[in-house]
Amino acid sequence: MANSEGVIIQSVARAMDILEHFNRKKDMGISEISECMGLSKSTVYGLVNTLVAYGYLNQNCETKKYKLGMKLFEMGCTVEKRMDLRNEARPFCEKISKKYGQTVHLAAHYEGEVVYIDKFDMPDFLITYSQVGKRAPMSCTGVGKAMLAYLPWEYVQKYVVSKGFAIKTSKSIKDETELRQNLEAVRHRGYAMDDEEIEIGLRCVAAPIFNYKNEPVAAISLSGMANRMTDELVEAMARDVIECAADISNQLGYRE
Numbered sequence: 001m002a003n004s005e006g007v008i009i010q011s012v013a014r015a016m017d018i019l020e021h022f023n024r025k026k027d028m029g030i031s032e033i034s035e036c037m038g039l040s041k042s043t044v045y046g047l048v049n050t051l052v053a054y055g056y057l058n059q060n061c062e063t064k065k066y067k068l069g070m071k072l073f074e075m076g077c078t079v080e081k082r083m084d085l086r087n088e089a090r091p092f093c094e095k096i097s098k099k100y101g102q103t104v105h106l107a108a109h110y111e112g113e114v115v116y117i118d119k120f121d122m123p124d125f126l127i128t129y130s131q132v133g134k135r136a137p138m139s140c141t142g143v144g145k146a147m148l149a150y151l152p153w154e155y156v157q158k159y160v161v162s163k164g165f166a167i168k169t170s171k172s173i174k175d176e177t178e179l180r181q182n183l184e185a186v187r188h189r190g191y192a193m194d195d196e197e198i199e200i201g202l203r204c205v206a207a208p209i210f211n212y213k214n215e216p217v218a219a220i221s222l223s224g225m226a227n228r229m230t231d232e233l234v235e236a237m238a239r240d241v242i243e244c245a246a247d248i249s250n251q252l253g254y255r256e
Contacts, residue, residue: 014039015047019056019068027065085218086118088251089209092244093120093220100237102224105204107143108217109151110135112159114144117218137166139173142194142206143219148179149186150208150216156183168198191238192219196226203229205237207245212253220245 014037021028021036028036034044048066051057055071089106097104097120106118113135138144139160148156161176173179186192194204206221222237229237 011047014043015051018044018047018051019072022057022066022068027060027063027067029063029065033066085209085248085252089118089218089220089248092247093118096220096222096240096244099240100222100224102222102237105143105206105221105223107141107147107219107221109138109144109147112138112155112163114138114141114147136198137168139165139179140168140194140197142192142204142221142223145182145186145192145194146206146208146219146221147216149183149192150210169196169200171195171200172197189238190242192221193234194221194223201226203234205234205241207238207242209245209252210249210254212255214254217252218248220248 017037018033021033025032030041030044030048033048034041037044048057052059052066052069055069057066058069059066085108086106093104093106104120105116107114107116109115114137116132116134116136119132136144137160138148148160156179160179165174165179166172167174173182182192190207192206194202194206196202202223203226204221204223206219208216209218209220211217220241222241
C-alpha cells in the first residue's frame with residue numbers, strides 16, 4: 001500500500017491492492033486473490049465485482065479467473081497523451097510567459113472540469129487558485145470556455161448545463177443562454193476570455209489546442225491583473241495565444 005498523510009478509505013485501499021497484485025500475476029481467481037490479500041472470499045468477491053463493474057477487471061467466462069481490464073489501459077493512454085502534450089507545449093508556454101511577464105496555464109478537460117496540467121508563473125506575479133493537478137469549472141475559466149466552444153453540445157449539456165453552473169464571482173456565467181452566447185463569441189473571434197469570472201481582479205485570454213483528430217484536447221491561457229490588462233493589451237495577447245495554441249496543435253498532428 002502506498003504511503004499517505006491523508007485519510008485512507010479501507011475498501012478503496014483494498015481494491016487498489018487487488019489491482020496491484022495483478023502486476024505480478026496475469027490472471028487470478030477469487031480463492032487466489034483471497035489468499036494473497038488475507039481476506040475472506042466474500043469480501044474479495046464484493047471488491048472484485050465492483051472493479052469488474054467499472055471496467056478495471058475482466059473475467060474469463062471459461063476459467064472464471066480475472067485479469068486487468070481495458071479501463072486501466074484507457075486511463076494510461078490518457079495520462080500518456082497529457083504528458084506528451086506537456087512536453088510539446090512547454091517551449092511555447094515558456095516563450096509567451098516571458099514575453100508578457102504573465103502566468104500561462106496549460107489545461108485539459110475531464111467531465112466538465114478543467115484539469116491544470118502545467119503552469120508557468122513569473123516570480124513577481126503568482127496566481128494561487130490554479131495548481132498543476134487541480135480542477136476548476138469549465139464555464140468560468142478561459143481555458144474551459146476555449147475548449148467548450150469546440151466540444152459537441154452533447155458534452156456541454158451533460159457535463160456543464162445539467163450539473164448546474166458554478167458561480168465563483170458576480171461575473172460568472174449563470175445559465176445556458178449566457179453560455180451559448182459566450183461560446184458563440186469564442187468561435188467567432190478564436191479565443192476565450194475570463195473576465196474576473198473565477199476570481200475578482202484577474203483576467204485571462206485563452207485559445208484551444210487540437211489533436212490530430214481535430215478534437216479540442218487542451219487549451220492555453222495568459223492570465224494577469226485585470227487593472228493592467230487593457231483592451232489593447234488583450235488584443236495583442238489574444239493574437240499570440242492563438243498563434244501559440246496553433247503551434248502546439250501542429251505539434252500534436254492537427255491539420256486544418
